[in-house]
Amino acid sequence: MSAAATLRRTPLFERHERAGARLVPFAGWEMPVQYEGIRQEHVAVRTGAGVFDVSHMGEIETSGPQAEDFLQRVLSNDVTRMPERGAQYSVLCREDGGVLDDLFTYRLGPDRFLTVTNASNHEKDLAWFQEHSGGFDVEVADAHERWAMLAVQGPVARAAVERIAEGELPERMRTAEVRVAGVDCLVCGTGYTGEEGVEILIPPDGATAVWDALMEQGVSPAGLGARDTLRLEVCFHLYGNDLSEDRNPFEAGLAWCCKLDTGFVGSDALRGLEPEQTLVPFAFTGPGIPRQGNPVHTEHGDGVVTSGTLSPCLELGIGMGYVPVAAATPETKLTVDVRGKPRAAEVREKPLYRKETSG
Amino acid sequence: MAEASYPEDLKYHAEHDWARIEGDQATFGITWYAQDALGEVVFFDPPEVGTSVTKDGAYAEVESVKAVSDVFAPLSGEIVEVNEALEESPEKVNHDPYGDGWMVKVRLLDPSEVDQLMDVGTYKELLQSGS
Numbered sequence: 001m002s003a004a005a006t007l008r009r010t011p012l013f014e015r016h017e018r019a020g021a022r023l024v025p026f027a028g029w030e031m032p033v034q035y036e037g038i039r040q041e042h043v044a045v046r047t048g049a050g051v052f053d054v055s056h057m058g059e060i061e062t063s064g065p066q067a068e069d070f071l072q073r074v075l076s077n078d079v080t081r082m083p084e085r086g087a088q089y090s091v092l093c094r095e096d097g098g099v100l101d102d103l104f105t106y107r108l109g110p111d112r113f114l115t116v117t118n119a120s121n122h123e124k125d126l127a128w129f130q131e132h133s134g135g136f137d138v139e140v141a142d143a144h145e146r147w148a149m150l151a152v153q154g155p156v157a158r159a160a161v162e163r164i165a166e167g168e169l170p171e172r173m174r175t176a177e178v179r180v181a182g183v184d185c186l187v188c189g190t191g192y193t194g195e196e197g198v199e200i201l202i203p204p205d206g207a208t209a210v211w212d213a214l215m216e217q218g219v220s221p222a223g224l225g226a227r228d229t230l231r232l233e234v235c236f237h238l239y240g241n242d243l244s245e246d247r248n249p250f251e252a253g254l255a256w257c258c259k260l261d262t263g264f265v266g267s268d269a270l271r272g273l274e275p276e277q278t279l280v281p282f283a284f285t286g287p288g289i290p291r292q293g294n295p296v297h298t299e300h301g302d303g304v305v306t307s308g309t310l311s312p313c314l315e316l317g318i319g320m321g322y323v324p325v326a327a328a329t330p331e332t333k334l335t336v337d338v339r340g341k342p343r344a345a346e347v348r349e350k351p352l353y354r355k356e357t358s359g
Numbered sequence: 360m361a362e363a364s365y366p367e368d369l370k371y372h373a374e375h376d377w378a379r380i381e382g383d384q385a386t387f388g389i390t391w392y393a394q395d396a397l398g399e400v401v402f403f404d405p406p407e408v409g410t411s412v413t414k415d416g417a418y419a420e421v422e423s424v425k426a427v428s429d430v431f432a433p434l435s436g437e438i439v440e441v442n443e444a445l446e447e448s449p450e451k452v453n454h455d456p457y458g459d460g461w462m463v464k465v466r467l468l469d470p471s472e473v474d475q476l477m478d479v480g481t482y483k484e485l486l487q488s489g490s
Contacts, residue, residue: 022398034425037398037399038398038399038423038424039399039401225398225424225425229424287402287404288402288404289402289422289427291427309425310401310402310422310424312424339420339427
C-alpha cells in the first residue's frame, strides 16, 4: 500500500511485527489491530493481563499561573476539583455544544496539567487550546513527541507492573512518577477496558524496555481490535463513533462530566437543552452483529447504531446507538436493520458486561 | 489452520472462493487466504435452500469480530444445501476451510462456467502477485 509511506510508527513498531501483529492504518498511524486474534486478546485482558500500545494518542501539556483557569474554560468538567496527582475525564465542546473530543486530564502539579487526546483529534484539539489561550497567562505545548503510551489492563495487570516498578503505583484515577523497567515514567490509574490496570506514559526511547519487561512478566500483547470490543462491553464512548461534533454531551449521556456553572465553552448552549435522542447500550436477542451506521427502528421513532460488535464475553451482538428518548428505557424492543435484515434487539443497562455476574 | 494450503482438486475464483465440482453439483467455500485475511469467523449468514446464486455475485456474509465480508459464488446455480453446522460453530471456516468449513452445495446451472475458474497453480500465482 502506497499510503504506508506516510503513516507514522510508534517506537514499538518492530516489537509488533515480531509478535506477529496485523498492522493497519489508524488515524494516520500504522497500528496493531490484532496479534493472535481479537477474541483471545479480549479474554486475556478479562482474565489475566494485556498490554496495548496506544502511543498514537496525543498529549497536550498546559502550564503557567492561569493553567487551571484556562482549562476550566475549555474543559467541561470542574477542573478545580481535580487534586494534585489526580485524573479527570471531560469533553471539549464547541460553542454550540458539539463534542470536539473526549479527554483525560492529569494534574501533575498546582499549575501543570497533561491532557491525553484521541489521535485523530490531536491537531484539532491543540489548535483549539491555543486559540482559546489568549488572555490567560498559560503555556500550551504539544507533548505528543515526548511520550509513548502503554495501557496495561486486566485483573493481574497491576501486579505485573508492580514487579517491574521501583515505587508504589498510583491508585485508580491518580497519577505518579514511577521508575518502570529502569525508565522514568508517568503511571496513571486509568484505562479503557473496565478492568483494573494502569496506563504508562514513557519517554519514547524507553518504550521498548518497558514493553520487553512486560512480556517477560507474561503480559499478552493486545491490539486495537480487542481494545474496541473491551470498551464496548463496558459502554465507554469512542470518539468518531459514539461522539462527534454533531452530537452534544447530554445526548451522549455525558452530562455527569459537564459542570455548567464553570462557564466552559459550550455551557451556554447546553443550559436547558432537552435532547430528542440519547445514546443507549443494546444487545441482540437473536442472531446477527450490529455495525456502525445500521438504522434502528423503535415504536417511538428511528435511530442509528454508532458502535457494534460481537461481544466475546457475552457471545451476543452488542452495541450502542442513538434512539428517541422515549425508547431509551432498558428492555425497550429495538429492530436493527443489518444490511437489509431486521434483527431483534433490546435496550440494556450499562455496562453490558459486568464482571460480578458474567465472569 | 495455521499453515496456508490450497488443495489440488479444487477450482478457484479471484475473490478467494473455491468450488469442488461433483458432476452437476458443486460445494463452495472460502480459501485459506480469505479466512486468514478475515480473522476468526464469528458469524455466518447463509442463503436459503432453493434460492439462486449467480457466478461472481455475493450469496452470503461472513463476519469476524471486526468486519463483514461478502462471500462470492464461483459458479451459478441453485442452493440445495447449506452448512447448518456453521450456525453454531462458524470458526470451522478457519479451522478447516476446505472440509467442515464448507458453506453451500449448489446444483449448477451451466457447468461450462467451470472453465472460467482457476486451477490451483494459477490461483497461487494470483496470491503471489499480491492481490
